[in-house]
Amino acid sequence: MLTMGVEEEFLLLADDGSVTPAAPRVVRLAGLAERVKPECMAYQVETATTVCTRLDELRRDLAGLRLRAADAADRAGARLVAVGAAPIAGGPLGASSEEGRYRELARRFPGPISSGGTCACRVHIGMPDRELAVAVLARIRPWLPALLALTVNSPLADALDTGWASFRYHTQLRWPTFRPPGTWATVERYDRIVRSLVGSGAAMDPAGVYFLARLSARHPTIEIRVGDTCLDVDDTVCYAGVVRALVASLVDDVRGKVRVMPVPPALVDAQLLTAAHGQVRIRQSGPAEPAEAATGGAVARLLAKIAPYLAATYAAEEVYAGLDRLRRDGTGAERQRRMWTWSGEPKEFVRSLAEATVPLAAIR
DSSP: OOOEEEEEEEEEEOTTSOBOOOHHHHHHHHOOGGGEEEOSBTTEEEEEOOOBSSHHHHHHHHHHHHHHHHHHHHHTTOEEEOOSBOOSOOSOTTOBOOSHHHHHHHHHOHHHHHTOOBOEEEEEEEOSOHHHHHHHHHHHGGGHHHHHHHHOOBOEETTEEOSOSBHHHHHHTTSTTOSOOOOOSSHHHHHHHHHHHHHHTSSSSGGGOOOSEEEOSSSSEEEEEEEEOOSSHHHHHHHHHHHHHHHHHHHHHHHTTOOOOOOOHHHHHHHHHHHHTTOSOOOOOSOOOHHHHHHSOHHHHHHHHHHHHHHHTTOHHHHHHHHHHHHHHOOHHHHHHHHHHHHOSHHHHHHHHHHHHSOGGGGO
8 A cells, every 4th residue: 555645835824814924933833843844935834744554544644733733823823724825915925934945945036936925735655666656757647637626725816816726826837847747768867857957947956846746855755746735634635545546546557567648748738727727627426437437527537547546545435525525515716715705804714714724613
């Protein structure tokens, strides 16, 4: 069974929705060293789970980390919210972290930094060797739009509906390496591409190569980076279960010598934009019949691909329940839009976001 771990990024907001550069204090108050950490912007924090093998184990860790970070944020006078982009204008959107690496990143890439921080959900899947990992990356490209569609959670900016379901995806395109991985045949070729991007100045270092799926620069994992941070823990758990099952299926394709699907880069880019606009629907809630998978869209095809692997990892019930919730209640972007419509004022909207991230009763 493949192992998994999840990194979630969060914004720190004041009651009026403005960003609050309280990350250093929040990290200090959380007291979990490498598990609640500062991020690129001074109003962002990141949490990192342990290595997990079961979704119930992952759920407990995610919930515990959100609770710890939200409690620290509350004591620092801020609200922890799980959204892909700051929904309301206000505060120092260009305030980068004082941590050394991020300060240098802001110096080298002032354009992307000035547009403000965005928040991703990054799923790590353990890989036994890098050669296999690169072969999986070559096969994951056509599935990235469906993965993005499951996580879209950033429809608002400057207190306006942007028309995007993932405004984060749109803004991240300003980074020169924010793109799908290539179909590189060997790990040597992958490493050569990474070195060339660093050497050309397109990335500061290997950790700054922001492929939508990549080999982790720090861990023996594949790191899937395409998704927005998820509004609640249920969404994150469902997404992680889908990602692991997909990677497991692609590992079998590699070992079975199934050829790489020849999908033109321009088509993958167009499908990602379609998903970021919220135009990929979640219709299928169980193992798809072949005919349904052929006509049911990107998510249905993804579910048909991973169904046997969900069953093999005892994750089918939890993942299908999560997909049913997404289909019934909407994506994070759709729920945010409803909250915005119902709230009537920024303070109530921020409260709703914070309670979706972690029910406030849990931190009192």
